[in-house]
Amino acid sequence: MTGYYSINAILTDSQKLPCTFDLTVPHLGYLEGNPGAPIKSGTKLELPLWLAEMLAVSNNGSGSTVLTLDMPPALSGRVLNALKADPKTLDLRSLAPHFYGLGSRMLELFEEDEVGEVLGETFKKRAKEIADHAHNPRGALGEGAEFLRGLDEEERQLFRAAHESAKAVRTWMAELKTT
Structure with missing residues (x-):
């Protein structure tokens, strides 16, 4: 970024x-x-x-x-506590469209070890969910639609990459079957 x-x-x-x-x-x-x-x-x-x-x-x-x-509201103690509890329930896009980018910039300016740890764990946990939705289109259209609307820009790029790679693997497998 x-x-x-x-x-x-x-x-x-x-x-x-x-x-x-x-x-x-x-x-x-x-x-x-x-x-x-x-x-x-x-x-x-x-x-x-x-x-x-x-x-x-x-x-x-x-x-x-x-x-x-001052620390932005998107990285307030209340938000960090919610991320610790269940990072998949928060709409990061509404907090900040470039949530992780903002967090990264704040870590350059503030010495906040807890913020770095929480953001790292949040990204890991949400990345698993994002990959699951990217590989299972039915989940993305149903109950996962609200989660996907709340992805920040980096997560959206991750979703696109995972979705395209899953699609490419399915195409490759179909081509293998026909040869």
Whole structure:
């Protein structure tokens, strides 16, 4: 997913994160709809990940950061607990269309071992379910349809790859029988 020209990386970096300004910043009021006005210290905004990250790592020369990033709601404690309980029940797409990409980027910015562990286990458990639905089209059309609607973009790519490979194997087996 990484790469300068990766559309998934671009879309991940455009997801909004909650931030709190630590300093008053002149002339950035347009971010909250007040062109020309300053953003006051303590102001909470949601900014695209790429902008929030740049402002979080920049400082005013005195060592103070411009803003503090908060963990996005898609990776809140409540969501992590739900993922630990049963990762197949959550609609990851509604939380963040590029859920795993967002999680990966957050792990670059925050030292959250638990988030990494939960995301890894979630992906493993959901990948099994995705493969099952990809190889069993009847399940994908019936009770599995709701699960499949909630797949994030990486999971959708996994589903397509598993579905195409299963279809290719069936075609190959049919060709073997005819020869």
